[in-house]
Amino acid sequence: MKAKWFLISVFFTLSLILSGCDNSLLVFDPKGPQAKTLSDTIIFSIVMMAGILLVVYILYTFMLVKYRASKTDENYEPPHEEGSKWLEITWTIIPIIIVIVLSVVTVRTTSEVENKPVAYANEEPLVIYASSSNWKWHFSYPEEGIETVNYVNIPEDRPIEFRLYSYGPITSFWIPQLAGQKYAMSDMVTTIHLAAETPGSYVGKNSNFNGKDFAHMEFEAQVLTDKDYEEWVEDVKETAPALTESEFDELLEPSVLGRKTYSSTHLEFRPAPEGEHAGHHHGGSDEETDTTHDMHMEDHK
Amino acid sequence: MKWDEFFVTGEPMIYAAMVSIVLVSVAIVAGLTYFKKWGYLWRNWLTTVDHKKIGVMYIIAALLMLFRGGVDALLMRAQTAVPDNGLLDGQHYNEIFTTHGLIMILFMAMPFIIGLMNVVIPLQIGARDVAFPRLNAVSFWLFFFGAMLLNLSFVIGGSPDAGWSAYFPLASSEFSPTVGNNYYSLSLQIAGIGTLMTGINFLVTILKMRAPGMTLMKMPMFTWSILITSVIIIFAFPVLTVALALMMLDRQFGTQFFAMQNGGMDMLWANLFWVWGHPEVYIVILPAFGIYSEIISTFARKNLYGYKSMVVSMVAISLLSFLVWVHHFYTMGHGVMVNSVFSITTMAIAVPTGVKIFNWLFTLRKGKISFTSPMLYALAFIPIFTIGGVTGVMLAMASADYQYHNTMFLVAHFHYVLIPGTVFAVIAGYHYWFPKVFGFRLNEKLAKWAFWFIAISFNVTFFPLFILGLNGMTRRMYTYSASTGYGPLNMLSMVGAVGLTIGFLLLVYNIYWSTRYAKRDTTGDPWDGRSLEWSTPSPVPEYNFAKTPVVTKLDAFWFSKKENTSLTEGEYEPIHMPNNNGQPFIMGVAFFFFGFFMVFSWWIPAIIAGLVVLGTMAYRTFEKDHGHHIPVDEIERTEKALRGEQS
Ligand code: HEM
Ligand SMILES: [Cu+2]
Ligand SMILES: [Cu+2]
Numbered sequence: 001m002k003a004k005w006f007l008i009s010v011f012f013t014l015s016l017i018l019s020g021c022d023n024s025l026l027v028f029d030p031k032g033p034q035a036k037t038l039s040d041t042i043i044f045s046i047v048m049m050a051g052i053l054l055v056v057y058i059l060y061t062f063m064l065v066k067y068r069a070s071k072t073d074e075n076y077e078p079p080h081e082e083g084s085k086w087l088e089i090t091w092t093i094i095p096i097i098i099v100i101v102l103s104v105v106t107v108r109t110t111s112e113v114e115n116k117p118v119a120y121a122n123e124e125p126l127v128i129y130a131s132s133s134n135w136k137w138h139f140s141y142p143e144e145g146i147e148t149v150n151y152v153n154i155p156e157d158r159p160i161e162f163r164l165y166s167y168g169p170i171t172s173f174w175i176p177q178l179a180g181q182k183y184a185m186s187d188m189v190t191t192i193h194l195a196a197e198t199p200g201s202y203v204g205k206n207s208n209f210n211g212k213d214f215a216h217m218e219f220e221a222q223v224l225t226d227k228d229y230e231e232w233v234e235d236v237k238e239t240a241p242a243l244t245e246s247e248f249d250e251l252l253e254p255s256v257l258g259r260k261t262y263s264s265t266h267l268e269f270r271p272a273p274e275g276e277h278a279g280h281h282h283g284g285s286d287e288e289t290d291t292t293h294d295m296h297m298e299d300h301k
Numbered sequence: 302m303k304w305d306e307f308f309v310t311g312e313p314m315i316y317a318a319m320v321s322i323v324l325v326s327v328a329i330v331a332g333l334t335y336f337k338k339w340g341y342l343w344r345n346w347l348t349t350v351d352h353k354k355i356g357v358m359y360i361i362a363a364l365l366m367l368f369r370g371g372v373d374a375l376l377m378r379a380q381t382a383v384p385d386n387g388l389l390d391g392q393h394y395n396e397i398f399t400t401h402g403l404i405m406i407l408f409m410a411m412p413f414i415i416g417l418m419n420v421v422i423p424l425q426i427g428a429r430d431v432a433f434p435r436l437n438a439v440s441f442w443l444f445f446f447g448a449m450l451l452n453l454s455f456v457i458g459g460s461p462d463a464g465w466s467a468y469f470p471l472a473s474s475e476f477s478p479t480v481g482n483n484y485y486s487l488s489l490q491i492a493g494i495g496t497l498m499t500g501i502n503f504l505v506t507i508l509k510m511r512a513p514g515m516t517l518m519k520m521p522m523f524t525w526s527i528l529i530t531s532v533i534i535i536f537a538f539p540v541l542t543v544a545l546a547l548m549m550l551d552r553q554f555g556t557q558f559f560a561m562q563n564g565g566m567d568m569l570w571a572n573l574f575w576v577w578g579h580p581e582v583y584i585v586i587l588p589a590f591g592i593y594s595e596i597i598s599t600f601a602r603k604n605l606y607g608y609k610s611m612v613v614s615m616v617a618i619s620l621l622s623f624l625v626w627v628h629h630f631y632t633m634g635h636g637v638m639v640n641s642v643f644s645i646t647t648m649a650i651a652v653p654t655g656v657k658i659f660n661w662l663f664t665l666r667k668g669k670i671s672f673t674s675p676m677l678y679a680l681a682f683i684p685i686f687t688i689g690g691v692t693g694v695m696l697a698m699a700s701a702d703y704q705y706h707n708t709m710f711l712v713a714h715f716h717y718v719l720i721p722g723t724v725f726a727v728i729a730g731y732h733y734w735f736p737k738v739f740g741f742r743l744n745e746k747l748a749k750w751a752f753w754f755i756a757i758s759f760n761v762t763f764f765p766l767f768i769l770g771l772n773g774m775t776r777r778m779y780t781y782s783a784s785t786g787y788g789p790l791n792m793l794s795m796v797g798a799v800g801l802t803i804g805f806l807l808l809v810y811n812i813y814w815s816t817r818y819a820k821r822d823t824t825g826d827p828w829d830g831r832s833l834e835w836s837t838p839s840p841v842p843e844y845n846f847a848k849t850p851v852v853t854k855l856d857a858f859w860f861s862k863k864e865n866t867s868l869t870e871g872e873y874e875p876i877h878m879p880n881n882n883g884q885p886f887i888m889g890v891a892f893f894f895f896g897f898f899m900v901f902s903w904w905i906p907a908i909i910a911g912l913v914v915l916g917t918m919a920y921r922t923f924e925k926d927h928g929h930h931i932p933v934d935e936i937e938r939t940e941k942a943l944r945g946e947q948s
Contacts, residue, residue: 026772042771046695068670082607083607095651096652103648110637111637170468181707214777
């Protein structure tokens with residue numbers, strides 16, 4: 001009967017997670033179309049997988065209850081069975097069908113979240129460069145000409161394009177409630193597309209281990225209404241100091257820092273590794289049309 | 302270099318470890334001297350070329366490493382059990398999770414399996430030894446001294462701290478300037494060479510040394526799984542060798558293969574690492590499937606259901622295992638196309654794996670299931686591993702993985718695969734074959750207590766991590782603040798880890814108890830087994846089979862018992878066996894010192910140690926050693942004594 005208890009407890013835990021999703025766990029509490037797609041995908045896969053578990057668990061319980069030695073006759077001799085062609089084909093075909101269904105879902109959702117959110121297809125995205133250095137995040141807004149450290153403010157209902165790279169070890173840029181993560185590397189720029197639909201404050205973090213103070217490498221992503229966002233940008237431009245090259249070099253030193261705000265970006269004197277500044281890129285990117293930027297390191301004096 | 306750079310200093314826990322290492326070493330040396338066991342140790346163990354003894358040494362070493370890795374795990378769980386804990390600092394935590402991962406996979410799971418295959422494979426195929434007995438000893442000592450080298454890093458110089466995957470540029474000398482990752486590249490290199498030779502050795506053994514009549518499709522399933530595993534080893538390990546060599550060049554000789562400047566490619570390391578690393582997880586899981594197949598059919602008292610499709614699915618898994626490595630970095634930004642292809646190949650592995658699960662379930666059907674301790678592990682494996690499997694499919698979906706990657710969800714998944722898969726399997730296998738090697742069974746009652754502790758605590762430890770991952774808790778973080786809300790589930794997980802510890806301690810206590818009190822088994826076949834290893838007396842004599850068995854079908858021994866026929870014919874003949882030899886051990890020691898000096902870039906001593914290594918090889922090529930013969934009357938005496946007959 002232990003198996004049965006096990007089954008029941010697994011069932012309860014599963015239903016607990018599933019019922020808890022709409023309000024508690026970050027991944028199941030999306031605040032934008034990209035994260036919503038991912039949340040739906042995950043819930044769909046959990047339901048499919050729960051179905052498989054159920055089949056296995058029912059068969060399992062049945063076998064254990066019915067064929068235990070203590071319940072069978074002492075002289076019972078189990079038969080010799082080579083297998084059954086039809087049964088084996090069945091449990092090959094059904095999983096293949098499941099895998100096909102999941103593959104279709106995967107390809108569709110992957111291409112959905114790798115591109116601009118569908119609902120904002122016609123809008124010009126706000127580009128923000130997010131670069132990491134041990135152990136902080138630098139956000140440069142080329143459009144506005146401002147830069148922040150360890151926090152990022154974005155306007156609601158507008159597509160955002162984060163361009164990621166790193167000064168040092170690989171990091172992974174992740175705001176669970178807005179979009180899935182992506183690596184930031186030193187030799188190339190990767191892109192995250194997202195949009196946020198509810199003003200509020202969200203946790204952002206680095207999820208790829210990069211040394212001693214990795215655990216402290218968090219930032220706040222704040223979604224503001226259009227008006228608040230405009231005001232904030234104006235305010236930064238008026239009050240914050242400009243970012244000098246020497247100050248930026250100091251920022252790159254390994255350390256854990258609080259927030260910083262500047263009225264200029266480091267992109268002017270330290271451009272991102274893209275275009276003619278790129279080291280290499282890893283190929284395969286569908287939208288990437290630029291083929292000139294392989295191995296251009298030596299062009300960059 | 303100053304002394305305080307050489308020895309790791311500054312933490313009470315490390316001082317305690319140093320003191321205990323010294324004390325234990327002194328105790329071992331004193332004990333051996335006092336009981337006059339040096340000669341015994343040298344003659345019977347350090348120089349042995351007997352595959353069974355080598356297997357036993359592998360298993361003992363793996364059990365020790367299970368405890369080393371387990372203490373690491375317990376410390377990590379203790380550190381993260383409450384928010385803002387100060388038990389370990391960041392650096393120490395980083396070293397611990399790195400060595401935990403390395404030790405568990407490379408120095409516990411894999412050697413444990415290699416130990417079991419050493420003990421069992423020649424017996425299952427009716428052979429007297431492996432194809433290259435001396436090479437087998439070399440493999441063992443390279444593994445052993447590789448493991449010792451990595452463990453030494455804890456007190457001398459500092460352990461690797463860039464994760465077991467050692468991603469560049471973090472693992473480069475620029476960002477990890479201590480010797481820790483030198484230890485990584487060298488200890489894995491030494492052990493890895495040993496593993497590669499094991500792969501070659503067992504491939505040849507299985508292909509060339511089977512008993513007459515045992516065609517490939519009449520091999521027991523465990524032998525099949527090891528055959529396939531050997532092939533994977535032979536294809537995967539050279540990749541590791543090359544990657545580690547490049548890593549060493551980068552770190553110690555200033556090349557720029559992976560490091561950041563001058564066009565070094567960080568992701569090249571990630572690719573090479575996982576081209577080896579993903580097949581590696583199948584190196585530890587396929588033999589487990591083999592073990593479970595043996596155990597389930599033995600204790601359901603039925604032949605394995607769907608033998609052919611079991612073989613086909615293992616072959617399919619082994620091929621696919623080389624086609625999925627990119628699923629470890631979907632988030633690298635290589636676009637929809639690449640990610641989709643690798644999602645599909647990854648999910649495809651679920652199909653043959655599912656086939657195996659259903660075949661096991663149908664082996665149980667119409668059976669006569671007895672719940673012995675090995676069977677309990679095999680039965681617990683099915684429901685728990687299925688959770689690991691379905692979460693693996695979830696992770697395989699590239700888009701969804703953007704939310705799981707590098708989180709506790711992943712940590713939960715791979716422990717759900719590795720522990721019921723590999724760890725339960727080796728424990729089950731070890732309970733199952735223990736009487737074969739030692740001539741007595743482990744205590745069933747204690748074994749069952751240990752089982753329930755382990756099986757239940759396992760779920761308590763790791764299920765909460767799925768939820769934590771979905772709540773955004775990343776892996777490898779040594780601390781978190783209370784406001785994240787991660788506290789309670791981490792505490793629950795800690796409770797589970799304590800339960801696991803109790804279970805593992807019971808396991809070891811059982812060895813002690815049973816050695817002293819358990820009844821000896823004279824049948825050689827305590828479980829009413831099906832394959833050839835059970836036809837020999839226990840403990841198995843040096844030469845395994847007094848007469849070579851002749852096989853006509855699968856489960857030959859089972860049918861010979863039922864039909865009351867004999868597997869052997871003819872008279873005893875003198876048996877040719879290889880001689881013991883100290884050279885593999887000496888070579889291992891030389892490799893150890895070579896590695897150690899290399900770690901610290903002490904070139905001259907390193908070159909000298911390297912020359913000793915080459916010297917042992919040269920010595921071997923000039924050596925004349927034709928082994929020895931065991932005479933007929935000695936065989937007759939041994940057989941009678943072991944079968945409990947009076948002569
Ligand atoms: C016995 C109980 C075990 C416990 C309580 C345990 C616990 C843990 C914990 C807490 C982590 C690190 C989480 C983090 O901070 O990222 C971890 C990582 C890991 N564990 Fe275990 N573990 C156990 C057994 C095993 C076994 C048996 C294996 C392999 C056969 C294994 C393989 C790994 C690997 C590969 C990592 C990743 C290391 C890395 O991130 O570099 N563990 N484990
Ligand atoms: Cu790159
Ligand atoms: Cu993999």
